Amino acid sequence: MASSGGGRSPATAVLDDLVDVRDRVGMLQTVLHESSPRATAEAGELVEGMMAKLSSSMSVLGTGDGVIASSSGAGRESGGRRERTGAAASGPHRRSSPRRRMKSPLIKTVTTTMLTDGKSWRKYGQKQINDSTRSYYRCTHKPDQGCQAKRHVQESESNPAEYTIDYYGQHTCRDPSTFPSLIAQGAAAAAPPPDFANLISFAPINGSNRGFTASTSTSAFAHHLMKEAADHHSMLFSRFSNHSSSPPAQEGVSSGSPSPACHGKFMQYAGGQFINVTGLSTSPLTVGSAPAEYWPVVGVAGVDMDAGAAMDSFASPPSSPGFLSGSLEGSFGNNVCHWRI
DNA sequence: ACCATTTGACCAAG
DNA sequence: CTTGGTCAAATGGT
Known part of the structure; x- marks a missing residue:
């Protein structure tokens, strides 16, 4: 499934299972949240407790031992690379502070x-x-x-x-691009956004992002949405507006308009699943994250990518995605992707 | 000019 | 020593 195959240590296997369970609990949260508010309250507490336990267990496992050291040895390449155009020798970039190896699980x-x-x-x-x-x-x-x-x-x-x-490691940041999805959810659920929600929406990335490089997610369109949202949720917006200046200047989307194929659907990613959010007709596939306490749940579980891309490695496919519906497609840089929810 | 990326050097762990 | 991960000056795009 999702994790790098090969011989997994017992701890790795357990961690994997925990991740899977956590994802499913996230799904459950979503379902609960969309059902009757009363049952939701109680069940929500239970779920939150479970999530807390899972997360703590996972972090213990993650830091407790090496956990998953994929790669197979035999790497090489150390000096050989091509020459730097006149730089390098300028001086020894030495740091007095010792560098620590990454310990994040x-x-x-x-x-x-x-x-x-x-x-x-x-x-x-x-x-x-x-x-x-x-x-x-x-x-x-x-x-x-x-x-x-x-x-x-x-x-x-x-x-x-x-x-x-x-x-x-877990995301502890609050990306401003998250905001539109929060608004959307607020509208859909007619309730304030739950603090446990993991919300992700996808923005078409194009322009400056060439094949290999990472992307930024705060699209101009997202800003537009935030502005719109601010009209209706000024108080909430003010909470997030502090962050609007923090993201890097470069935006993933150069023009204000996302690919047409990306209009009309708005996705939320909640607890490991994409869910289709209605009531937002023109939103792009903006990407964001929410309180990202449980982020990278990357698996984009159950999402079916195009181009014959084998997504078999993706995390546990939804076993009972009955509450999911709809489909969409969009493009990310050079990749045209289809999602089927 | 600013900022993200590139890339060789540096460093820790095995 | 080898290998993988990080730093930070240089580079290049906007």
């Missing part, structure tokens, strides 16, 4: 053709591993919000068009 591994996952990532390194390139990303919001989430993107050896993405 591996949250999830996915194989996908899409490098966009709705979060804002900043690339901070690249390595050649076994004839494939691995890129290192950290959350764009690390400087301003201290978000510790990271991901490693590595070309699939079997299929260069695919990438294996390892997610480390």
Whole structure:
């Protein structure tokens, strides 16, 4: 399934299962939230308790031992790369402070053709591993919000068009692009957004993002939506407006208008599942994250990508997605994707 | 000019 | 030592 195959340690297997269970609980949350408010209240508490336990267990497992060290050795390449055009020798960039190795637990591994996952990532390194390139990303919001989430993107050896993405650490940031989905959910549920919700919506990424690089998610369209939302939810909006200046200047979307194919549907990602949100007719597939306490649930479970892309590595497909409906398609950079919910 | 990416060097862990 | 992960100056796009 989702995680990098190979021989998994028992701890890894347990962690995987926990992740799966957590995703399902997330689904349950969503279902509950859309049903009667009263039953929801009680069940919601139960679910939250379960989620808390799961998360703590996972973090213990994740940090307790090495957890999942995918890769197979035999890497090489250290010095050889091409010459730098006149830089380098300028001086020894030495740091007095010792560097720490990453200790964040591996949250999830996915194989996908899409490098966009709705979060804002900043690339901070690249390595050649076994004839494939691995890129290192950290959350764009690390400087301003201290978000510790990271991901490693590595070309699939079997299929260069695919990438294996390892997610480390939890997102603790609040991406402003999340806001529209919060509004949407608020409208759909006629209730304030639950603080446990994981909301993701996808924005078409084009323009500046060339194939390999990470994407930013705050589209101009999202800003437009936020502005619109502000008219109706000024108080809520003011809560988030603080963040509107923090994301990097570069936006994933250069023009204000997303691909036409992306209009008309608005998706939420809640607790591991995409759900179709009605009542927002013109929203793009904006991407965001919410209180991302349980982020990267990347699996985009059950999502069916196009291009014959084998998504078999994606996390547990929804076993009973009865509450899901609809479909949509959009494009991410060079990738045309189809989702079937 | 600003900011994200590139890329060799540096560093820790095995 | 080898390998993988991170740093940070340089680079290039906007």
